[in-house]
Amino acid sequence: xxxxxxxxxxxxxxxxxxxxxxxxxxxxxxxxxxxxxxxxxxxxxxxxxxxxxxxxxxxxxxxxxxxxxxxxxxxxxxxxxxxxxxxxxxxxxxxxxxxxxxxxxxxxxxxxxxxxxxxxxxxxxxxxxxxxxxxxxxxxxxxxxxxxxxxxxxxxxxxxxxxxxxxxxxxxxxxxxxxxxxxxxxxxx
Amino acid sequence: xxxxxxxxxxxxxxxxxxxxxxxxxxxxxxxxxxxxxxxxxxxxxxxxxxxxxxxxxxxxxxxxxxxxxxxxxxxxxxxxxxxxxxxxxxxxxxxxxxxxxxxxxxxxxxxxxxxxxxxxxxxxxxxxxxxxxxxxxxxxxxxxxxxxxxxxxxxxxxxxxxxxxxxxxxxxxxxxxxxxxxxxxxxxx
DNA sequence: GCTGTTTGCCTAAAGCCTTTAGGAAACTGC
DNA sequence: GCAGTTTCCTAAAGGCTTTAGGCAAACAGC
Numbered sequence: 020x021x022x023x024x025x026x027x028x029x030x031x032x033x034x035x036x037x038x039x040x041x042x043x044x045x046x047x048x049x050x051x052x053x054x055x056x057x058x059x060x061x062x063x064x065x066x067x068x069x070x071x072x073x074x075x076x077x078x079x080x081x082x083x084x085x086x087x088x089x090x091x092x093x094x095x096x097x098x099x100x101x102x103x104x105x106x107x108x109x110x111x112x113x114x115x116x117x118x119x120x121x122x123x124x125x126x127x128x129x130x131x132x133x134x135x136x137x138x139x140x141x142x143x144x145x146x147x148x149x150x151x152x153x154x155x156x157x158x159x160x161x162x163x164x165x166x167x168x169x170x171x172x173x174x175x176x177x178x179x180x181x182x183x184x185x186x187x188x189x190x191x192x193x194x195x196x197x198x199x200x201x202x203x204x205x206x207x208x
Numbered sequence: 209x210x211x212x213x214x215x216x217x218x219x220x221x222x223x224x225x226x227x228x229x230x231x232x233x234x235x236x237x238x239x240x241x242x243x244x245x246x247x248x249x250x251x252x253x254x255x256x257x258x259x260x261x262x263x264x265x266x267x268x269x270x271x272x273x274x275x276x277x278x279x280x281x282x283x284x285x286x287x288x289x290x291x292x293x294x295x296x297x298x299x300x301x302x303x304x305x306x307x308x309x310x311x312x313x314x315x316x317x318x319x320x321x322x323x324x325x326x327x328x329x330x331x332x333x334x335x336x337x338x339x340x341x342x343x344x345x346x347x348x349x350x351x352x353x354x355x356x357x358x359x360x361x362x363x364x365x366x367x368x369x370x371x372x373x374x375x376x377x378x379x380x381x382x383x384x385x386x387x388x389x390x391x392x393x394x395x396x397x
Numbered sequence: 398g399c400t401g402t403t404t405g406c407c408t409a410a411a412g413c414c415t416t417t418a419g420g421a422a423a424c425t426g427c
Numbered sequence: 428g429c430a431g432t433t434t435c436c437t438a439a440a441g442g443c444t445t446t447a448g449g450c451a452a453a454c455a456g457c
Contacts, residue, residue, distance in 0.1 A: 022423065022434060044233070049414055059415080061435045069415065125366050155374045159382040162360070162369060166383070170359020171351065177314050180351060185344045193348040194355070201390050211405060211452065238443055248444080250406045258444065 023057045027065050030055075031075045038076060038117025043124075046117070048072060073124060078134055080118035084111050085135035088142050096149040098199040104146055105168055105195055112172045119176070123169075150202040160202060167198065212246045216254050219244075220264045227265060227306025232313075235306070237261060262313060267323050269307035273300050274324035277331050285338040287388040293335055294357055294384055301361045308365070312358075339391040349391060356387065 033054050038046045048069050052059040066072050084107070091103040112119035126134060140161065147160050171194065174180060180187050222243050227235045237258050241248040255261050273296070280292040301308035315323060329350065336349050360383065363369060369376050 025434075047414065048416090058436060060417085060437080063416070064434060123366065155378070156382070158372065158374050159379045162363075162376075162379045163356070163383045163386065165363055165368065166359030167352070167355050168359070169363060170355030170357070173362075174351070174354055174358060177312070179354065185347050187351075189344070190348045190351045193345070194352045197352065197390055197394075201386055205386075214405075236443065237445090247407060249408080249446085252445070253405060 023055050023061070025055060025057065025061065025065055027075070030062060030065055030072065031079055034072055034076045035079055035115075035118050035121070038121055039115050040117065043073075043076070043117045043120035046073065046076065046121075073121065074126065074130060076118070077121040077124040077126065078130075080115070080122040081135040081139070083115075083118065084108070084122060085138040085142070087111060088139065092142060092145065098195075100146045100149055101164075101199055101202075102195050104142065105191075108168045109172050109175075109191065112176055116176055119172070123173075147202070151206045152202070153207065156205060160205075164198070167194065212244050212250070214244060214246065214250065214254055216264070219251060219254055219261065220268055223261055223265045224268055224304075224307050224310070227310055228304050229306065232262075232265070232306045232309035235262065235265065235310075262310065263315065263319060265307070266310040266313040266315065267319075269304070269311040270324040270328070272304075272307065273297070273311060274327040274331070276300060277328070281331060281335065287384075289335045289338055290353075290388055290391075291384050293331065294380075297357045298361050298364075298380065301365055305365055308361070312362075336391070340395045341391070342396065345394060349394075353387070356383065 030051055034046050034051050037050055037054065041050075048062050048066065049059050051072070052062050062072075066075075087107045088104055091107045092100055095103050126136070143161050143164055144157065147157055147164065150160075152160055171191065175187055180190070219240055223235050223240050226239055226243065230239075237251050237255070238248050240261065241251050251261075255264075276296045277293055280296045281289055284292050315325070332350050332353055333346065336346055336353065339349075341349055360380065364376055369379070
């Protein structure tokens with residue numbers, strides 16, 4: 020009987036695809052095993068347990084999102100950078116809803132500290148630095164920005180804006196404009 | 209053997225308490241049965257299935273939140289109303305994290321339409337009406353407000369702002385001030 | 398108070414998921 | 428080719444969900 024060639028990476032990648040297809044909380048060790056046509060117990064040579072699988076998917080999602088953000092931010096500043104970062108979040112969530120949900124999985128302190136999550140906060144700060152806010156305003160602004168991005172994206176994903184008239188794209192741009200305006204007005208200079 | 213006196217209401221209430229104690233996704237038909245010292249199958253005379261239980265908990269949470277919001281909004285307008293509504297959300301989420309998570313459960317169209325969710329959107333619109341925004345700005349503002357509230361509350365709950373220096377209370381007030389300022393500046397007149 | 402019906406809770410059982418233990422086959426390097 | 432390690436397997440126990448069918452408690456109405 021030939022081996023299936025399982026590796027942690029392949030398992031996690033399959034788990035991420037599964038998450039996008041059926042939802043992150045439907046991701047199960049069994050389902051991933053099924054996808055490789057392999058017995059469930061076999062995965063336990065590669066993964067500690069179900070939570071380990073989910074955590075690794077979360078870390079993958081955070082990496083991907085951070086990579087895209089870094090790429091989108093390159094060479095941009097001000098409103099341009101704000102919109103670029105925001106669009107990366109929104110587009111990623113729409114293209115990969117399961118992975119996006121995974122990225123919201125609460126991680127324990129050490130795991131979080133070693134994750135791409137720190138790159139995310141650094142990038143948000145970088146975007147806001149463009150507005151020249153003094154502390155502690157900058158921290159407040161990071162929290163506001165994080166709230167708006169996560170809030171909007173998750174409400175839209177959950178269908179919260181589904182059957183209302185103005186297109187969500189229009190609201191999105193309106194919100195980014197307001198955000199930019201507010202941050203600019205806070206700027207000293 | 210005397211009867212346990214199960215009713216849908218008692219089961220849902222127990223499920224909501226359980227959610228607050230151990231998390232909404234740990235709420236299980238089995239766990240609720242255990243809490244009543246009753247066999248699992250017995251609950252199926254009262255509940256259709258596990259999803260039915262979760263949906264009812266979600267509806268309960270939406271009701272409670274709407275009731276508190278209505279109470280807090282009575283007699284207030286402008287920034288006062290905005291802060292009152294926002295504080296209700298935040299306080300509820302911190303006091304009842306499991307219920308708050310339940311309130312985010314995606315509901316199917318008919319259930320959502322019959323839920324207290326419609327009261328929520330009406331109240332948000334009422335708060336914003338105080339700023340006299342023309343359409344379609346008002347709709348955009350509803351979406352922004354919803355995003356900020358949900359985003360901030362869920363990030364704070366997930367511990368996203370846990371070990372950063374400025375107190376979250378300060379950021380919260382700062383954000384409400386900015387929001388109020390932005391909305392006021394949009395107001396015609 | 399008795400009888401008949403309804404209802405509520407039970408036992409039993411099947412299906413799926415998780416996780417551990419231990420075995421055998423497939424690779425690896427010498 | 429052989430020893431050692433790794434990978435995948437079978438087996439098994441425990442938990443959650445859900446359905447089917449049964450008995451007894453609660454409740455009618457007389």
